[in-house]
Amino acid sequence: MSTVATAVIEIEQASFAYGGIPVLEDVSLRVEAGEFLGLVGPNAGGKSTLLKLVLGLLRPQQGRISVLGRSPKQARRHLGYVPQYPAFPRDFPIQVLDVVLMGRLGLGRGLSSRFGAWRQRDREIARQTLIEVEAGELAAQPIGALSGGQLQRVLLARALVGEPEILILDEPTANIDHRLEGEIFELLAQLNKQLTIVVVSHDIGFISSYVSRVACLNRTLICHRTEAIDGNLINELYGERVRLINHHHGDAQTDLSAAAAADSKEPQTSLHPPQEHPVHG
């Protein structure tokens, strides 16, 4: 009996412009349950904008986006989001546990209606989530005292504490060193056993050893397949178009269209980094 893969995110010919300036044009992408997708591309290529469309924070002017079989806005409570920049000032006098608890706001559970305080159960879940991201010892720390790597773990815990089905991260390792970047991605690989993950990165060479597929975005999106990421391919990928590159291990097929790749039921990997960003072998 054949198994049909379930799409958890479906983007069909979506276009988006800010004030008439096009940022995304005719982008189609299908993310299947359990995937670990890397989204790469040059600065201003539209990566953050695409994530905001999936999160329902923006709406495409053309095309259609469905998340978990419903509109992005309706699905939002099932998504965990780690933004590129924390939406609160680092000197805000708040403890790590309270930052994590923010991830339970708006879920229809969490604050006790009677006292306006967190339920004990929520605190337990938040503590447990901190332990899962190996940051349990930070619970009582002020948020401003954390290193970049610690802060990323806390933001990851905040995204996970709402028990999402899909985890979306916008350059979670942009401000931390390469060793800590590896630790965060090892953690994401563990989480991927239970969750679908979409992560934006500038570093295609690095993420290609973790993700199962890489989508390349530069206003438009194109799918390719290849076995290996080499200099020629990276140069090609850093062109001016929007691309989705799928590295299909053990399969020499290349240059598939986005639609063809979307139709594929087999695991894929992809890549493409801008030349000004590091490429690790």
Ligand SMILES: Nc1ncnc2c1ncn2[C@@H]1O[C@H](COP(=O)(O)OP(=O)(O)OP(=O)(O)O)[C@@H](O)[C@H]1O
């Ligand atoms: N709120 C906004 N209003 C107007 N223009 C915007 C807005 N947000 C983003 N842009 C523009 O849209 C384009 C795409 O931005 P976006 O942040 O989606 O790209 P990105 O690929 O995530 O970039 P980076 O890698 O630098 O984070 C850029 O030219 C940016 O200046």
